[in-house]
Amino acid sequence: MFLTRFRVNTARSSSRRILGSPQIMHAAVMSCFPALLPSDAPPPGGPRILWRADHTSRAEVILYIVSPGRPDLTHLVEQAGWPAAATPIAPGWETRAYSPFLDRLQTGDRWAFRLTANPVHHVRRKDDEPTKRTAHVTPAHQMGWLLQRQESAGFRILERSAGQPLMSSVGASSGPTHPGNAYELAVHSKRDLVFAKRPQNGSPVGNKAPVQIVAVTFDGHLEVTDPARLRTVLTQGIGRAKAYGCGLLTLVPIRTGE
Amino acid sequence: MSVLTLRLAGPLQSWGANARFSRRTTESAPTKSAVIGMLAAAVGVERGDDTRLAPIAALRYGVRIDQPGIRMRDFHTAHHAVTGKAMPLSERFYLADAVFVAALEGDYTLLADLHSALRNPVYPPFLGRRSCPPSRPVELDLHREGTLEQALRSTPWQASSWHKRQHRPGADIHLTVLREARPEEVDAANTLRDQPLSFAPEHRRHALRSVISDSVRFTHSLERRAVARHDPFDAFDAAEEKSA
Numbered sequence: 001m002f003l004t005r006f007r008v009n010t011a012r013s014s015s016r017r018i019l020g021s022p023q024i025m026h027a028a029v030m031s032c033f034p035a036l037l038p039s040d041a042p043p044p045g046g047p048r049i050l051w052r053a054d055h056t057s058r059a060e061v062i063l064y065i066v067s068p069g070r071p072d073l074t075h076l077v078e079q080a081g082w083p084a085a086a087t088p089i090a091p092g093w094e095t096r097a098y099s100p101f102l103d104r105l106q107t108g109d110r111w112a113f114r115l116t117a118n119p120v121h122h123v124r125r126k127d128d129e130p131t132k133r134t135a136h137v138t139p140a141h142q143m144g145w146l147l148q149r150q151e152s153a154g155f156r157i158l159e160r161s162a163g164q165p166l167m168s169s170v171g172a173s174s175g176p177t178h179p180g181n182a183y184e185l186a187v188h189s190k191r192d193l194v195f196a197k198r199p200q201n202g203s204p205v206g207n208k209a210p211v212q213i214v215a216v217t218f219d220g221h222l223e224v225t226d227p228a229r230l231r232t233v234l235t236q237g238i239g240r241a242k243a244y245g246c247g248l249l250t251l252v253p254i255r256t257g258e
Numbered sequence: 259m260s261v262l263t264l265r266l267a268g269p270l271q272s273w274g275a276n277a278r279f280s281r282r283t284t285e286s287a288p289t290k291s292a293v294i295g296m297l298a299a300a301v302g303v304e305r306g307d308d309t310r311l312a313p314i315a316a317l318r319y320g321v322r323i324d325q326p327g328i329r330m331r332d333f334h335t336a337h338h339a340v341t342g343k344a345m346p347l348s349e350r351f352y353l354a355d356a357v358f359v360a361a362l363e364g365d366y367t368l369l370a371d372l373h374s375a376l377r378n379p380v381y382p383p384f385l386g387r388r389s390c391p392p393s394r395p396v397e398l399d400l401h402r403e404g405t406l407e408q409a410l411r412s413t414p415w416q417a418s419s420w421h422k423r424q425h426r427p428g429a430d431i432h433l434t435v436l437r438e439a440r441p442e443e444v445d446a447a448n449t450l451r452d453q454p455l456s457f458a459p460e461h462r463r464h465a466l467r468s469v470i471s472d473s474v475r476f477t478h479s480l481e482r483r484a485v486a487r488h489d490p491f492d493a494f495d496a497a498e499e500k501s502a
Contacts, residue, residue: 003490003491003494005489005490005491054488056487062489064490094491096491096494100494101493101494111493112488114488219486219488250488250490250493251490251493252488252489252490252492252493253492253493
């Protein structure tokens with residue numbers, strides 16, 4: 001497994017084209033793997049290619065890719081990086097082996113995490129109706145979605161110590177039972193992604209509804225409860241829309257005093 | 259002396275001091291009669307009960323303009339609900355998107371009663387007109403010790419975040435304070451007829467009140483909601499250090 005970091009040059013118009021559509025970014029990420037053919041389907045239950053674009057500020061967009069194979073981002077450097085600054089030693093992206101880190105994960109380890117995900121649930125509006133996939137819209141429901149998955153994902157989101165409220169006490173949904181007050185967990189950067197899906201070979205043109213995804217970013221602190229399960233989650237992702245920049249969970253050391 | 263501070267924030271507010279007949283204007287800040295009326299309503303003083311109103315109306319009053327808002331004119335037409343006859347056409351003025359901090363100085367037990375009444379009011383508070391509900395809880399703080407001037411200086415700036423963002427961080431912010439004059443200042447004061455004497459519906463009476471225009475200064479610090487640094491490569495180094 002490999003983890004790759006690529007800084008997007010947001011001053012370029014081609015970067016905006018790539019960042020503007022998860023469909024185009026997906027194609028660009030998948031093209032990083034010389035051994036992967038478009039006809040190859042990802043093995044069910046096996047590791048897959050995950051990516052996430054962190055928009056920290058206007059000029060700071062970092063693309064992270066987790067992949068089973070070593071990627072080649074030359075085309076991304078050419079289209080959305082700094083090609084003239086690239087050297088054989090620093091080609092414009094950094095790739096490091098992920099497996100040694102994954103193997104060192106132990107029960108009881110505490111990490112800060114970030115996850116961009118597509119929290120959805122299935123609803124039935126009438127009794128005789130098939131269920132329909134629907135996005136979670138409020139931060140409380142989005143947090144609830146992640147809290148529901150934490151046990152099967154092999155980690156536990158840490159409780160917030162008393163006396164440091166994160167959310168304001170104003171508003172009906174933010175009482176003491178609000179998950180935002182109970183856990184070291186924040187939801188931010190909600191994005192409503194709507195984009196047209198290009199017609200596949202042989203499929204009729206122009207009758208496809210656009211893809212609609214609600215993507216949110218979770219930041220929080222977790223404790224590893226089952227390293228094997230967490231390893232699976234780190235390499236296979238959480239939730240839906242994994243092709244479109246959702247589901248990649250990353251860990252960093254908890255910095256004290258922040 | 260004790261001080262009770264109130265936050266008056268709402269999408270629309272209207273504070274008439276000499277609003278009469280078909281042109282109902284608003285002052286640029288809440289009038290004393292309106293705020294006293296709101297407090298009296300919260301504790302359940304009926305209109306015309308002037309003996310219960312008197313101690314509340316005797317409180318010293320000041321207000322700070324945290325976010326001035328925009329003056330809005332409404333051309334108002336209405337028909338009588340029973341007869342169906344057209345009511346006189348009127349112009350009504352409102353402040354849109356304004357935020358004020360009002361302070362009342364006086365006896366602690368009275369202010370504590372008013373403070374708890376605002377949390378469980380007999381008649382609900384509104385911002386000058388019944389159609390202007392507050393968007394946030396009105397009661398802000400109760401200072402056991404202190405003066406009105408101190409309270410208005412120490413209360414944090416209550417403007418909404420979009421309004422704060424229009425000011426450069428580190429800039430000096432001057433907020434206008436309109437407070438009741440002390441006896442020695444009366445010569446320098448403006449007068450406003452908003453000292454309530456009676457809210458009796460058949461004959462409302464207001465006395466003149468001396469108002470000093472002052473200002474308080476804040477240094478504006480903008481709390482930025484920066485996205486925290488998160489670089490997964492940090493974890494590799496940390497894990498290697500741990501195992502090394």
